[in-house]
Amino acid sequence: MKALPRTEFGNPILRTKAKAVPLKSLRTPKMKKLIREMLLTMHKTGGVGLAAPQVGESIRLAVMETYSTEHRPHLEQRGPIVIVNPRIIQYSTILKKDWEGCLSFAPEHVGATVPRPSSITVEYYTEKGEKMVERASGLWARIFQHEIDHLNGVLYVDRLKDMKDLMTRNEFKKRKVKK
Numbered sequence: 001m002k003a004l005p006r007t008e009f010g011n012p013i014l015r016t017k018a019k020a021v022p023l024k025s026l027r028t029p030k031m032k033k034l035i036r037e038m039l040l041t042m043h044k045t046g047g048v049g050l051a052a053p054q055v056g057e058s059i060r061l062a063v064m065e066t067y068s069t070e071h072r073p074h075l076e077q078r079g080p081i082v083i084v085n086p087r088i089i090q091y092s093t094i095l096k097k098d099w100e101g102c103l104s105f106a107p108e109h110v111g112a113t114v115p116r117p118s119s120i121t122v123e124y125y126t127e128k129g130e131k132m133v134e135r136a137s138g139l140w141a142r143i144f145q146h147e148i149d150h151l152n153g154v155l156y157v158d159r160l161k162d163m164k165d166l167m168t169r170n171e172f173k174k175r176k177v178k179k
């Protein structure tokens, strides 16, 4: 199994509202294969989330996982999870800015400190079609929001209030040390 080719910023599929996934289709070999390949693609690229439109499928499905990586050595293992037809049902009023990059934006060492609600409640279906309601905060909440944005044709750059927040990962690390 190979990592899937990824769509990149500028590709119209990343600006399209993706279609709901019929839950019955989760049982098909085609969908199971897509999920396996998306998980593999996320791992091989060192990402913590990947949405279907990023691999050319305009459907409301994404995968998420945190684990310790070169850039985030202290991250706890969480997931992997598959989120199908996710919907955020509650947002905190408190916004927090933190680092975000995107697997569709090459070079990947460019990103931004993106303001987002610090906690959310999200509803989604698992790959088995089970309905989940989850309260999330911190990085996990940020990943949910970033991936769900992808399903709505929204990219993290759209969330910036100030283009000065766009920076390289090295610059972000320098700022963190200064604070």
Ligand code: ZN
Binding pocket: 101, 102, 103, 104, 146, 150
């Ligand atoms: Zn992204």
